[in-house]
Amino acid sequence: MILSVLQNIFISQPVKVVFLTLLSSLMLNRMPWLHKEKEQQTKRILALWAKCSSSLPGSRDKNNPIYVAPAMNSPVKRLERPLKDKQLFKLTGDIVVQILFLILLVTVAYSAQNSSRFYLHQAIQKSFSHGFSEIKLLEHFYPWANRTLLPNLYGDYSGFITDGNSFLLGNVLLRQIRIPGAILFPPGVSPQEQVRPSHQDQEDKENYGVNWGPPETNITKSDSMWHYQNQETLGGYPIQGEFATYSGGGYVVRLGRNSSTANRVLQHLEQSRWLDRCTRSLFVEFVVFNANVNLFCVVTLILESNNMGAFFTSVRLDTLRSLQTSKKDFAWSVVSQVIYYLLVCYYAFMQGRRLKQHRWRFFTRKRNILDMSIILISFVVLGLDMKLIALHKKNMAQYRYDRDSLTCCSDGASLTTELFSAQQ
Template structure:
């Protein structure tokens, strides 16, 4: 059974015991001999990837009678349990088997860290998590695995016998981190099983791959060299940019290329600061990992999330730097005509963009209402907008649409093709074609900067005697 086949709590225990644990702990070599070396026991079943600390099982629960019974139904139903919510979630402390402490017994649980005591997001150093059904807090009831398979099995068996997962369980998070030394990559995994009020489970898996150790081997020296060069050039041009801003004041930001340069350098300096802070977070994570007094679990999810954000910032810097290269294309006649075409068509494109957005969001709202209840890609407005944008680019699932809505599905599909693909795209191409014709015929609308390049190229060839 795989995690995506889990539908009930018994299924989850079965998957955890029979599928996850045997693969998370290496017990045999490929020739079926028992592993004796403790270095190899620290690997997962592929004998290549190593576990980083232990795994954490975190449960989110709801309070008893989290919803209200109304009318005559109070006479027939003695309890009501809702789906997960930030108000209905349970944050109380319990004894084993979810026994509620009474009176003076509550003081016994104040500093306890058992799986029956709630720990908030600050204690767990964890951020809220957005899953398929709900958004969950960073806290929860936590059970940690052990470094040996036999001891971990005892922990799981004990939790199972004591009904740690029951009717009030709404989500179970299995979090762990692995490291592959061959590729020098870390992998942080979150396996989520969400349980509705009816007891049905919906699973979600998320894996983040990131690199924390940049200076490995001889290549590390080259990496340091390029980082120093990048930092020096960035700081130099940033200082020059600040001087231009002081000299020209607000006039500096009226030019598009000057504004682009300022934004690019600001993001480049931000990336340098984020890179330094990334190393600080890495050192803190490894210090906690090697701390003998810790429980063995280190939350690399926050480090992975920060590394992902850092990657987004780096990609934005590369994007802006690539746009800056377009400035050089103004000396090319063909590319310069393209820029002039966009400039001439700007007024018509503004009006067209308003019409396009109105039609696009109309189709998005319709798709959300038609396919949202049955198709995961349309179960939210944002997801529906992403799916419709992919549809506009040619990526769609006609069979699922037709299965969900046998009559309205095909009608919606062909209507979108007719309106967006044929109608709006034809209008867009007509606007661009008309503007290009005007630029091509009217010489006054074209700039002559490319003639400077032709003149310089001719003089260069004459200097080399190539004419």
């Protein structure tokens, strides 16, 4: 929390101030750049007009020593004043539009954020990370799972985890990624000496029988924990660990929907040595939903090997906001986004006209490049938002179809995390 506050004070806010200062400076200097040719033409006209003999009332004729007073019905008109008034009016309009654009930009950026995200992450991490960092060998995983994982996954209230506020969606999944068994070392070699070359760190995708023996013909891929399941079958996605990037496939076991079933599954895994020296990494994945803060949270507990016999732990929490919000918040969010993207379309149209008029000279001005960057980023964010909504609906349809399977909100939650980081 302290790191987040310091980052906001010393990094995020100064960057925003510098960006807004640059934007304001470019906006104020915009008129002389755009009307430089018109100003030069006006100066030439005024110079030619000064050289010509003036016949306006009230002007002094050098050849006539008698002064002629101007007529009352023909006042002298100044040509410079209307031009300056027009420029000032246009500049004021641009400033108002820019301020409105910035207000809508801030509203759209922060409307998707939830202040309860940090507290939800803190509560979940406090529940499941106790003793998790102390796991250094695979043998330490089962005692930790019995002491910490299962009691916190299956709380006193049916369907809720131990905090009583977050509902467990789907199933809890144990997924391991293995290395080929051909590179196993003799029993006499210590774990510290088992340093494997990088070309041997390939993922094992073979099918096996019980206790990692020869495959059996009467066991199908869908109901066996000894058969490899690819990323498409599981609906997973690649995940970044401390030492490598791992695929969304692997050898999968589901713990079940209650504590007794999960205890039996863990005992069976320990007795059959499902985790052995070929295990490269282990993932504990599940999804919870907190209706109080209207947030989904994809929890991934990662246990990965450093290729030297020791294992390191990490926790990844990805949050996804539910689409079911209050009518007031939903209406304000939709209205602000519609107005914002209408302004973006207007700026895109104006930039297209300037590009057609100036052609390659268009890219020589910093103001044009800045405007085009904002327009492109805005449309990219709009596309990602549309993809996020589609993924959310797909995940909810999948959960309604099969409530016993793992609800895979990870892709949408990961996308939300990236958007949140980009907006910061």
